[in-house]
Amino acid sequence: MSGVIVSMRRTLLSCTSLVRNGLLGSALAALLPAAPAKAADKAADLVDTLSTLLDFNRQELAVLATALALLGFSVVAAILLMRTRVRTAKNEARLRARIGELQLQADRFGALLFAEPQILISWPAGDNRAQISGDTSMVLPRDSSPQRVLAFGTWLPPEPALRMDHAVDALRDRGDGFQLTLTTAHGHTLEAIGRAIGGQAIVRIRELSGLRRDLAETNLRYKALSDETEMLRGFATAAPWPIWAKGENGALAYANPAYVRATEAASITDAQERKLELLDSADRSAMERRLKEAANFTSRLPIVIGGERRIYDVRAVNVGGGNVGVAIDASEADALSSALVRMAEAHRRTLDQLSSGVAVFDGQRRLAFYNDSYRQLWDLDRTFLDANPDDSSVLDKLRAARKLPEQPDFRAWKAKLHEAYRAVEAAKDTWYLPDGRALSVVTTPNPEGGVTYLFDDVTESLELARRFDGMIRVQRETLDSLAEGVAVFGSNGKAQLFNPAFVRMWKLSVDAMRDEPHIQTVEGWCHQLFDDAIVWRQIREAVTSIESRADIPLKLERKDGSVLDGMIRPLHDGATMLTFQDITDTENVERALRERNEALEAADQMKVDFVHHVSYELRSPLTTIIGFAHFLSDPSTGPLTPKQAEYLDYVTKSTNALLALTNNILDLATIDAGAMKLELGPVDVSKTIELAAEGLQDRLATDRIRLKVEIAPDVGSFTGDEKRVVQVLYNLLANAVGFSPPDSTVGISARRTERSVVFTVTDSGPGIPADMKDKVFNWFESRSQGSRHRGAGLGLSLVRSFVELHGGNIRVDSIVGRGTVVICDFPTDQAAHRDAAE
Numbered sequence: 001m002s003g004v005i006v007s008m009r010r011t012l013l014s015c016t017s018l019v020r021n022g023l024l025g026s027a028l029a030a031l032l033p034a035a036p037a038k039a040a041d042k043a044a045d046l047v048d049t050l051s052t053l054l055d056f057n058r059q060e061l062a063v064l065a066t067a068l069a070l071l072g073f074s075v076v077a078a079i080l081l082m083r084t085r086v087r088t089a090k091n092e093a094r095l096r097a098r099i100g101e102l103q104l105q106a107d108r109f110g111a112l113l114f115a116e117p118q119i120l121i122s123w124p125a126g127d128n129r130a131q132i133s134g135d136t137s138m139v140l141p142r143d144s145s146p147q148r149v150l151a152f153g154t155w156l157p158p159e160p161a162l163r164m165d166h167a168v169d170a171l172r173d174r175g176d177g178f179q180l181t182l183t184t185a186h187g188h189t190l191e192a193i194g195r196a197i198g199g200q201a202i203v204r205i206r207e208l209s210g211l212r213r214d215l216a217e218t219n220l221r222y223k224a225l226s227d228e229t230e231m232l233r234g235f236a237t238a239a240p241w242p243i244w245a246k247g248e249n250g251a252l253a254y255a256n257p258a259y260v261r262a263t264e265a266a267s268i269t270d271a272q273e274r275k276l277e278l279l280d281s282a283d284r285s286a287m288e289r290r291l292k293e294a295a296n297f298t299s300r301l302p303i304v305i306g307g308e309r310r311i312y313d314v315r316a317v318n319v320g321g322g323n324v325g326v327a328i329d330a331s332e333a334d335a336l337s338s339a340l341v342r343m344a345e346a347h348r349r350t351l352d353q354l355s356s357g358v359a360v361f362d363g364q365r366r367l368a369f370y371n372d373s374y375r376q377l378w379d380l381d382r383t384f385l386d387a388n389p390d391d392s393s394v395l396d397k398l399r400a401a402r403k404l405p406e407q408p409d410f411r412a413w414k415a416k417l418h419e420a421y422r423a424v425e426a427a428k429d430t431w432y433l434p435d436g437r438a439l440s441v442v443t444t445p446n447p448e449g450g451v452t453y454l455f456d457d458v459t460e461s462l463e464l465a466r467r468f469d470g471m472i473r474v475q476r477e478t479l480d481s482l483a484e485g486v487a488v489f490g491s492n493g494k495a496q497l498f499n500p501a502f503v504r505m506w507k508l509s510v511d512a513m514r515d516e517p518h519i520q521t522v523e524g525w526c527h528q529l530f531d532d533a534i535v536w537r538q539i540r541e542a543v544t545s546i547e548s549r550a551d552i553p554l555k556l557e558r559k560d561g562s563v564l565d566g567m568i569r570p571l572h573d574g575a576t577m578l579t580f581q582d583i584t585d586t587e588n589v590e591r592a593l594r595e596r597n598e599a600l601e602a603a604d605q606m607k608v609d610f611v612h613h614v615s616y617e618l619r620s621p622l623t624t625i626i627g628f629a630h631f632l633s634d635p636s637t638g639p640l641t642p643k644q645a646e647y648l649d650y651v652t653k654s655t656n657a658l659l660a661l662t663n664n665i666l667d668l669a670t671i672d673a674g675a676m677k678l679e680l681g682p683v684d685v686s687k688t689i690e691l692a693a694e695g696l697q698d699r700l701a702t703d704r705i706r707l708k709v710e711i712a713p714d715v716g717s718f719t720g721d722e723k724r725v726v727q728v729l730y731n732l733l734a735n736a737v738g739f740s741p742p743d744s745t746v747g748i749s750a751r752r753t754e755r756s757v758v759f760t761v762t763d764s765g766p767g768i769p770a771d772m773k774d775k776v777f778n779w780f781e782s783r784s785q786g787s788r789h790r791g792a793g794l795g796l797s798l799v800r801s802f803v804e805l806h807g808g809n810i811r812v813d814s815i816v817g818r819g820t821v822v823i824c825d826f827p828t829d830q831a832a833h834r835d836a837a838e
Helices: 002-021 023-031 037-070 075-113 146-150 158-174 211-238 257-262 268-274 281-293 331-352 372-378 382-386 391-400 410-422 459-481 500-506 510-514 519-526 533-544 586-633 642-672 685-694 697-703 722-739 795-805 830-837
Strands: 118-123 131-134 178-183 189-197 200-207 243-246 252-255 296-305 308-319 322-329 357-361 367-370 427-432 438-445 451-457 485-489 495-498 552-557 563-570 576-582 681-684 706-711 717-720 745-752 756-763 809-815 819-827
Touching (some): 118 146, 131 146, 158 178, 158 189, 158 200, 257 268, 281 296, 281 308, 308 331, 357 372, 372 451, 391 410, 485 500, 500 510, 500 519, 519 533, 533 552, 533 563, 681 685, 685 706, 685 745, 717 722, 722 756, 722 795, 795 809, 795 819
Parallel strands (some): 706 745
Antiparallel strands (some): 118 131, 118 200, 178 189, 189 200, 243 322, 296 308, 308 322, 357 451, 427 438, 438 451, 485 495, 552 563, 563 576, 681 717, 745 756, 809 819
């Protein structure tokens, strides 16, 4: 009995689980919509019967427990127990029969539910634990846990897995049903359906195959087709052009609002009922015939819309059994095309009147137009030209008649000429023909394709230009060879012509004179040599006057002691010519030479005396002072106080500077006396620049000046006195640093030419005024303006002396406010220099 009861309890508990979970009944009721109604009713009756039996079993078990408890206490309990056994046996038999029926129905419904591979997932209300049944191998390996089905990312790509997660969350939270079509990572197509039934969230997953997949794909295609149709209808509605569609019978099936407005219909229905047409009968018949012969129709037709005749581009195409068409307004394009044609004709008539030969070749390189001048220029036959020959044929014909320039490779020359068909800009050339003519040829690419050739006979103009250029060249060479200074000023007072003698005589800039300065400007430049206001006013009036034009002689005694004989001569074209000749007499020259000789003798004697004095009276004490200063700075003589050390440093620096000045003076005196001998040897340019810059590092750091060194790779070395070259470069760099502002750059460069090595030192200082350029290399010429380190004025004198001693030369280019450039040339072959000097 107890075994029977235990078995019954197990069966009842199993049924209770099915009923509580509602899986069987809910699944049958919700997920089998195609099952018969009778099966659904039976399933409901089965659930009710199970619920009744469960309730009945609980009551009987309670009674049985009470009877067993009282069995030992009374006989009445025994009688009741016997009755209960009989009743329980009957109930058990009845229950077993009912359970058997339920089991059969459950098996039948389960077989019906899982007749195809699918997965059922259910979440009871308020419970996060999901119950999973069905064939999970359709998405997971067979040895996987069924719970892994809930990790959608393990068997779905990221985007479908995210959609599935969101759909399940919405189903469980708000009861929102869903139906999704998913593609697994292995390419299988699945259908997922979610519903909320009986307080539970149920999801069914099954594979789409066969008819269902085809139906799903058909639905998707139908939706895409519907969306595309709506989009096309929206476009046609918004389009400003009349659009229509006709069926097989030729009746209007569709028209957009633009078509309705064009036909003056109230609506598309009105247009269909009244059979309103956009085109007239003749054009419509032509379109129908064309559509029967071919698949499409295109034509530019006149259409009257709103009482106005306009031009439309009509296009129609066969679609299915009917056709569709559109009419695009082309009135403006047609008007522009007509205007372009008229303009082209006008241009052609204009070109026909030109004396220049004009030939227009189209995009296929065939002759599209030519004027009579072109035909006469090349003496071509009209019949040949009217046959629209191509460009190559015309050139071949002209070459055969020897009317083209002789070319060593005619094919290459023609190919280069035909590059104009691919060019974007016009090209100009001159052809020199075998018959002596010269043609100016302009090839211009046409916007619509092709090339326009423009031929002009420039033989006469080139001859005149050559003659004129020859005359001007002779005139220029004549003026340049004159010893007299000549300048021609136009009627506007500006300089038009001048020769080198005039520039040298008045110490003017050639570049400045080429800018055609006014006579007043030239007067200002010449004031440094001659500042007589009366004479200059006479010159200005003679140049700018329009009356009393006559020759005016001049005699100028300038500040430099020279005497010029001048002449103001009016020219026939309104210009005025000024001529100046140096007429300083021989006596003045002799006196100047005599005075110069006396001055040189006195200077030489003074120099000898000065050198003697410096050598014996100044250098010896300096050497003694420098020696004692070094001795005092030696630690062996005892310690010095900081103040004493500072004073001793001042003494050392001052004596060294004084000794350097003394050495410079002695070097200059030795060079001037002709006693300086160079110690020639190989001079490494890079090493020389490095040694010269080494002594300036403190000044560069103190003044925050950057030294920029540029040495050409091929400069190498040259023959010279390395010590003197270092001294030259040091003095040039020291001078540049002294005149450069803080935070600026001093540059030194070296390059090799055919016969020399050129050193260039540049700075960005205040520059050298024009009146100081000739004095910077003089002895004791010191200019403090703009310099932070004023010296005795011997550095540049030494530079020039050492450079000239090497057979080189030095020059200075400076612009006030922009800096100074010093260029030194050292010849690479000292043997050739010595031979030339000897």
